[in-house]
Amino acid sequence: MAAADLKRLIARVEDLPTLPRTVLRITERVNDPRASARDLSRIITDDQVLTARLLKLVNSSFYGFPQRVSTVTGAIVLVGFDAIRNLLLTTSVFDLFPSRRPKGRRHLESLWDHSLGCAIGAKAIGGVLRHEKLEELFVAGLLHDIGKIVEMTFLPDAFASVLDRVARHRVLISAAEAEILGCTHAEIGRLLAQRWNLPAKLITIIEHHHAPAAAGAWAVEASIVHLADILARALSLGYGGDDKVPTLDRSGWELLKLKTSSLDAIMATMLDEFDDIGSSLR
Amino acid sequence: MLSSDGEDALSSALRSMPTVNLSDVKPGMILAEAVRNHQDQLLLEAGRRITEKSIRIFKSWGIRRLTVKYGPEIDAPGEEAGLPRLPADIDVGLKERFSDAGADPLMDAILQAASRQLAARRAKQKPGYGRR
Secondary structure (H helix, E strand, O other): OOHHHHHHHHHHHHOOOOOOHHHHHHHHHHOOOOOOHHHHHHHHHOOHHHHHHHHHHHOOOOOOOOOOOOOHHHHHHHHOHHHHHHHHHHHHHHHHOOOOOHHHHHHHHHHHHHHHHHHHHHHHHHHHOOOOOHHHHHHHHHHOOHHHHHHHHHOHHHHHHHHHHHHHHOOOHHHHHHHHOOOOHHHHHHHHHHHOOOOHHHHHHHHOOOOHHHHHHHHHHHHHHHHHHHHHHHOOOOOOOOOOOOOOOHHHHHHHOOOHHHHHHHHHHHHHHHHHHHHHHO | OOOHHHHHHHHHHHHOOOEEEHHHOOOOOEEOOOEEOOOOOEEEOOOOEOOHHHHHHHHHOOOOEEEEEOOOOOOOOOHHHOOOOOOHHHHHHHHHHOHHHOOOHHHHHHHHHHHHHHHHHHHHOOOOOOOO
16 A cells, blocks of 8 residues: 555544443453452443343353353353453444445445354364463454454445455455555554554454464464464355455464364364354344 | 276375375374384374374384375264265355365365364254355
């Protein structure tokens, strides 16, 4: 992208919506060591939509609690403060980008499904690797393609040209973006994540989800999201903007020390959880 | 006895499978050619999954190189376990999505696993069920 175009895009990123007040208030409370589950619950229950989503999610197979969780306080105690913040953050993100065009809405829904597939995959891979922060992996998977939403919403004509190029030349969306926009959704996603002051780890994973070895201290997490993205495409969970499965980054794969024999179990989990969690978060 | 065509096909298939140093062999890889010791005793048959124990046995017999194929396609749940084949429509779409992956053994392992899981999924689905 020419410097002037990139500047214009960054200027538009300044116009991007900020996170909902409830999510910001929750983030503040989560970071406050004196905050109790009841304090947090009070903020969440002020927002009926968030409350409904949270309860649906904690009662889905994602957590698999044996008994029904019927109160927000109960949910917070069970899943923990950080998990609550992450889940509310992610369930809110896609609401921020309403599309007026029917075609845009369809793209957005398909991209949401792809992101959800990737999130579930990242969590499943993390489970096999005994990663300590499964929630974080889920969130990173859900937000990895956030740059595409920016393109859809703020550069609809350029995005239409990108999709057209993908269809005509059967190339990966990243290649078409580089050709038409001069940058990819990974770079645009980084801009948005920075704008939202998301944690550095998340910004880095979003930026490097196609080249995970470049993610420095978070190369393992970026490699997990990279693999999950590929598995979600292989299983056709949603639509990420192209019909191709990119080749797995070899150094990222080696970093994970995963056996190919684990792939069946990971993909089976992805397919099983996709519908159940999807309905909780939509 | 193989016909000469059969022999050609076999040797071409074997050529496409990597011969790797024992130090690079990982548990989970599938043996493409049987491994025998210097007394011609069979240590592990072709098509079997290599385990940590088999690697130890190979080391103790001084085996240096093996021919393997990657991926769990031999004894992972699949047709042997009675799972259905992937319907042609999904199969074509899947292969099309992987058309850029070339002969990458890792991508092939992903393709095979996806194929098995999509077939299992399809078998569980109600008639008329369709994903967006």
